[in-house]
Amino acid sequence: MTPVDIVTAAGFFSIVIVGLIVSALRDMLRRRPRRRVQERMRGMRQTLIVNKPAPTPGAEVELFERPADHGALKAWLQRHAQRVHTVSGAAGMRLIYLSAFVGLMLAVTVVALSGAPGWCRPLLYLGVPVLAVRLAYRALIARFRARFLAVFPDTLDLIIRAVRAGIPAVQAISTAGDETEEPVRSTFRIIGDSLRLGAELKDVLDKAVERVQIADFSFFAVCLLLQRETGGNLGETLENLANIIRTRRDIRMKTKALTAEGRIASKIISAVPFAIVGLLYLIDRPYISLLFEKPLGHHILELASVLMAIGLAMINKIAKLDTSR
Numbered sequence: 597m598t599p600v601d602i603v604t605a606a607g608f609f610s611i612v613i614v615g616l617i618v619s620a621l622r623d624m625l626r627r628r629p630r631r632r633v634q635e636r637m638r639g640m641r642q643t644l645i646v647n648k649p650a651p652t653p654g655a656e657v658e659l660f661e662r663p664a665d666h667g668a669l670k671a672w673l674q675r676h677a678q679r680v681h682t683v684s685g686a687a688g689m690r691l692i693y694l695s696a697f698v699g700l701m702l703a704v705t706v707v708a709l710s711g712a713p714g715w716c717r718p719l720l721y722l723g724v725p726v727l728a729v730r731l732a733y734r735a736l737i738a739r740f741r742a743r744f745l746a747v748f749p750d751t752l753d754l755i756i757r758a759v760r761a762g763i764p765a766v767q768a769i770s771t772a773g774d775e776t777e778e779p780v781r782s783t784f785r786i787i788g789d790s791l792r793l794g795a796e797l798k799d800v801l802d803k804a805v806e807r808v809q810i811a812d813f814s815f816f817a818v819c820l821l822l823q824r825e826t827g828g829n830l831g832e833t834l835e836n837l838a839n840i841i842r843t844r845r846d847i848r849m850k851t852k853a854l855t856a857e858g859r860i861a862s863k864i865i866s867a868v869p870f871a872i873v874g875l876l877y878l879i880d881r882p883y884i885s886l887l888f889e890k891p892l893g894h895h896i897l898e899l900a901s902v903l904m905a906i907g908l909a910m911i912n913k914i915a916k917l918d919t920s921r
Contacts, residue, residue, distance in 0.1 A: 617906055680733065682807050683740035683779070691732055699728030741810055744779050745845055748812060751776045751784065752838040760831045765820065766791045783808060797824060812841045862911040866904065 680688040703724035707717050751772050758768035770788030773781055783804060790800045801817040819837055823830045876884040887893035 613903070614906065617910065676733070678807075679809075680736060684736050688736050691736065692729055695728040695732035696725045699725035702728070740779060744783075744808070744810055745812060745841075745848075747777045747780045748816075749838050749841050749845070751780050752816070752834050752841070756831050756834045756838065759834070765823075765830060766797075783813075797821070812844065815840070858911060858914065862908055865911070866908055869900070869904065 677689070680692060684691070700721065703720045706724070707720055754772050754775060755765075755768045758771055759765060763771070766788070769784055770792065773783075773785030773788045775781075776784065787800055787804055791797065798821060801820060805814050805817050815837055816834075819833050820830075823833055873884060873887075887897055
């Protein structure tokens with residue numbers, strides 16, 4: 597077989613594999629409960645916007661105003677920027693900018709070394725920085741969620757003790773905003789300050805849930821609102837909630853332990869090709885240099901990189917179970 601036949605066959609099989617992977621991912625996304633829940637929430641938001649009454653003259657101004665709609669793209673960017681600021685502050689935005697710069701430098705290096713065709717270069721210049729920003733964004737969200745869920749049950753215990761001692765729930769939340777650790781402390785501090793300023797509990801909790809976007813905190817907000825409307829023993833309700841949250845945390849830890857083999861295997865598999873290339877470069881440099889000096893070698897490296905990225909993404913998707921929502 598000639599090199600052209602090898603490249604053609606590899607391209608055909610890669611297209612078939614990509615098609616199968618895309619089909620499998622589409623089926624997985626259609627069956628995900630999260631997507632159905634998001635669609636229902638989107639429909640409820642549209643209903644609330646349509647049925648929202650007009651403000652009466654002299655009415656109280658809302659404490660938290662939504663930003664004006666200046667276009668879908670700008671609103672999307674503002675929402676994600678606000679999310680980054682919530683989870684990590686100004687340091688998070690600096691990390692996002694740094695990841696974009698690193699991605700751009702990586703794209704320039706890949707184009708310079710591989711000699712990519714002209715039509716592919718804009719895709720690399722745009723796609724690699726976007727991918728780097730996406731990975732940094734998800735890493736920040738995951739770190740914030742892990743830190744929040746590690747401290748949140750202890751915060752609930754603090755509120756439970758304060759409520760059982762006869763302290764009002766609002767003051768107990770304010771105390772939690774002063775005594776707990778970050779990032780729970782800043783969240784409860786904002787809630788306590790807003791309540792002391794006279795804001796409605798439902799509005800403050802809705803904004804906090806939208807800002808934090810963690811299911812366990814949403815359970816806490818629902819408990820407070822239900823207790824306010826129906827009454828009952830708030831301390832007992834929060835104690836049951838704290839037990840549930842600790843159980844969910846134990847399940848996440850067990851899941852992480854059970855999937856550790858798959859995650860380690862993916863790291864080993866991703867490191868093996870680089871180790872083999874480095875070993876061959878030391879043992880027989882002219883043999884391995886064909887991959888970096890010949891156009892056919894460049895195409896083989898590009899195909900190998902694409903297939904490795906797809907394989908690692910699939911392994912990561914299978915091994916990583918998101919149980920924090």
